[in-house]
Amino acid sequence: MSHFTSIKVQIKHGEILHQVLQELGYQVECNTQVRGYHGDRTQAEYVIRQNNGYDLGFRRQGESYEIVADF
DSSP states (O other): OOOOOOOOOOOOHHHHHHHHHHHHTOOOEEEEEEEOGGGGGGEEEEEEEOOTSEEEEEEETTTTTEEEEEO
16 A cells, blocks of 8 residues: 655745756646555645656645655
8 A cells, every 4th residue: 555755844935946946957847746656646836747657746834845755
């Protein structure tokens, strides 16, 4: 059985996060779903699509962002 894991990080400005991810060469989608195992999905503000079908998302949680992915 799969589950999404959330990791709290010290990122406070979404616009800067988005810009940095793009500068690192990632294609970032905004306000969409993070794909996980067996078709599971969860919502995030910024999503990096991966070819393996398991995306990496950044979701706003209070004053900062957390990383969310199905590891």
